[in-house]
Amino acid sequence: MEKKVAFALLYILLFPALLLLLSGDVTWPEGWIFSIWFILLCFSTIFYLYRKDPALLEERYKQPGAGNQERWDRYVVYGLVVGFILWIVIMPLDAKRFGWSPVFPIWLKGIGGALLAGSFFLFFRSYTDNTFLSPLVRIQNDRNQRVVSTGVYGFVRHPMYLGAILMFVGAPLILGSIYGILAGIVLTILLMARIRGEEVMLIRDLEGYREYTQNVRYRLFPYLW
Numbered sequence: 001m002e003k004k005v006a007f008a009l010l011y012i013l014l015f016p017a018l019l020l021l022l023s024g025d026v027t028w029p030e031g032w033i034f035s036i037w038f039i040l041l042c043f044s045t046i047f048y049l050y051r052k053d054p055a056l057l058e059e060r061y062k063q064p065g066a067g068n069q070e071r072w073d074r075y076v077v078y079g080l081v082v083g084f085i086l087w088i089v090i091m092p093l094d095a096k097r098f099g100w101s102p103v104f105p106i107w108l109k110g111i112g113g114a115l116l117a118g119s120f121f122l123f124f125r126s127y128t129d130n131t132f133l134s135p136l137v138r139i140q141n142d143r144n145q146r147v148v149s150t151g152v153y154g155f156v157r158h159p160m161y162l163g164a165i166l167m168f169v170g171a172p173l174i175l176g177s178i179y180g181i182l183a184g185i186v187l188t189i190l191l192m193a194r195i196r197g198e199e200v201m202l203i204r205d206l207e208g209y210r211e212y213t214q215n216v217r218y219r220l221f222p223y224l225w
Helices: 002-023 029-052 054-060 071-097 106-129 159-175 178-205 209-215
Strands: none
Touching: 002 029, 002 071, 029 054, 029 071, 029 106, 029 159, 071 159, 071 178, 106 159, 159 178, 178 209
């Protein structure tokens, strides 16, 4: 486990490094703000799981195709990984190196910061509230999976996905990238499609999930969807 954690921590650092390198300016303030946010989120989550929930940490290391993952979800996972990398790449090229987007006003960047704060909260609480938060769409019979309806899961049914969407919009707002926002919208649509398929499986195979959908009405956006 220690080797996996060490590798994960090094792997996480590649994304901020790539962002700053592609920007052409390693002193880029907005780039550093997002990079520090990203590192704090990932490191704090991994350290928490390592100490408090190693079973979930082990689950998070599962690769596509492992266990009884839904076959269609393998392609979604690959799409999300590729999309995330492209999102990371396009933002510094757009906002800093080539300046394709106009300079964003400070109040718009402030909204981006607020969205990232909400994203941090939803991401971290999703991990602490739900020990079955697998990266794969699968029923965890090997872990005696059950419905989790407390904490942020009493707010919407997929709070981690909501946290991801806030990140996909908040980060390009801070960085000043219109193309980053567009890429984030594409990733959001892919997440929404994944939710559709995931809930079909959960209603079919996880006891109590149908009742949960009746108690917590909204999948992602309160009062909308």
